[in-house]
Each structure stands twice: as C-alpha cells, then as structure tokens.
Amino acid sequence: MRDISPMIIRPEASKDIPYIRTLTDSAFVGVEHSSQTEGAIVDALRDAWALTVSLVAELEGSVIGHVGFSPVLIDGQDIGWFGLGPVSVSPGLQGGGVGSALIKAGLDKLTSLGAKGCVVLGDPPYYGRFGFSSDHALRYGHVPPEYFQSLVLGGQPAVGDVTYHTGFEAA
Numbered sequence: 001m002r003d004i005s006p007m008i009i010r011p012e013a014s015k016d017i018p019y020i021r022t023l024t025d026s027a028f029v030g031v032e033h034s035s036q037t038e039g040a041i042v043d044a045l046r047d048a049w050a051l052t053v054s055l056v057a058e059l060e061g062s063v064i065g066h067v068g069f070s071p072v073l074i075d076g077q078d079i080g081w082f083g084l085g086p087v088s089v090s091p092g093l094q095g096g097g098v099g100s101a102l103i104k105a106g107l108d109k110l111t112s113l114g115a116k117g118c119v120v121l122g123d124p125p126y127y128g129r130f131g132f133s134s135d136h137a138l139r140y141g142h143v144p145p146e147y148f149q150s151l152v153l154g155g156q157p158a159v160g161d162v163t164y165h166t167g168f169e170a171a
C-alpha cells in the first residue's frame with residue numbers, strides 16, 4: 001500500500017473538478033447498489049450550488065479522494081441537515097484511511113458551519129465508526145432503516161422523511 005502520510009485534505013478548487021469526476025466515476029465501477037451516476041451527481045450538485053462541503057484528498061499533487069455534502073429536507077423543510085456523499089477514493093488506494101480522513105474532516109467542516117445533523121445511505125458498520133446510527137424516526141423512502149443512518153451535530157435528533165437534493169436524480 002502506498003504511503004499516504006503526505007496526504008492533505010482541502011476544499012475543492014476549480015482546477016480539481018475534472019479530476020473529481022474521473023475519480024468518482026472510477027471509484028464506483030463494480031460497486032454493488034451503485035447507479036454509476038455518482039460522478040454526474042457531484043457535478044449536478046455543484047452546478048446547483050448545493051455542494052455545501054466538497055473536500056479532496058491530495059497526494060503528491062494528485063486528487064486521490066473526494067467527499068461531498070449537500071442539504072437535505074426533512075418533511076420538506078430545511079432545518080440545517082445535510083447528506084453525506086458521494087464519497088470516493090481511488091481504486092488502488094482504498095482501505096488505507098483516505099475515506100475516513102475525508103469523512104471526519106467533512107463532518108468537522110459541517111459542524112463549524114452550524115449544521116444540525118447529517119444523514120448517510122450506506123454500509124452500517126463503515127459509517128458507524130464516525131458516530132452514525134440508525135434512527136427509525138428519520139426515514140428515507142423504502143430503504144431499510146439499518147442502511148439509512150444519521151448523526152446529530154447540534155441540537156436535537158430530527159424526525160421525519162428525508163429528501164435529497166434533486167442533483168441526485170442526475171444521470
């Protein structure tokens with residue numbers, strides 16, 4: 001495994017945009033439950049000014065990871081909650097801590113912006129390590145509750161039905 005100790009996590013810059021697209025498209029190839037549209041989703045969120053937090057992991061001048069966070073609605077209301085994702089790490093560098101570093105930095109950034117909470121759709125044990133847990137009071141469509149997790153960042157747990165930004169309908 002390549003040494004990632006010189007890696008830095010920083011906000012995306014405009015020069016990163018094509019690299020984030022390539023990285024995201026490649027990271028999701030062959031991933032179960034992937035729509036294979038995650039790269040387009042990141043671009044659509046950015047175009048709609050809905051990529052509230054967008055961080056890249058840079059190693060020796062190359063973008064090797066990316067995470068985005070966008071606003072979600074709860075029962076149709078913007079109450080300061082966000083959705084984590086997509087999150088991508090270069091296929092050859094997965095499993096080395098890059099994704100964890102991006103997610104932790106992104107959650108710190110959201111907290112500093114005054115976000116009240118964050119939701120994520122994905123593997124429960126993986127996201128559980130960042131403090132996410134399943135809360136049956138916060139629902140996302142017909143997704144089994146264990147795969148839809150939330151993390152309170154400030155204030156009270158939220159209750160209701162979650163709607164992601166329309167950027168997630170990008171194809």
Ligand SMILES: CC(C)(COP(=O)(O)OP(=O)(O)OC[C@H]1O[C@@H](n2cnc3c(N)ncnc32)[C@H](O)[C@@H]1OP(=O)(O)O)[C@@H](O)C(=O)NCCC(=O)NCCS
Nearest residue numbers: 027031085086087088089094095096097098099100123126
């Ligand atoms: C998911 C992803 C972002 C995680 O980043 P990463 O840098 O590979 O993961 P980390 O090194 O931070 O964490 C590694 C740990 O997470 C586990 N893990 C990694 N990817 C996982 C996944 N997709 N599901 C469940 N567990 C996963 C590993 O088994 C490892 O566990 P360990 O520490 O107990 O050995 C990355 O693997 C990736 O880009 N995957 C393809 C795209 C994807 O599935 N994105 C998430 C859905 S939005």
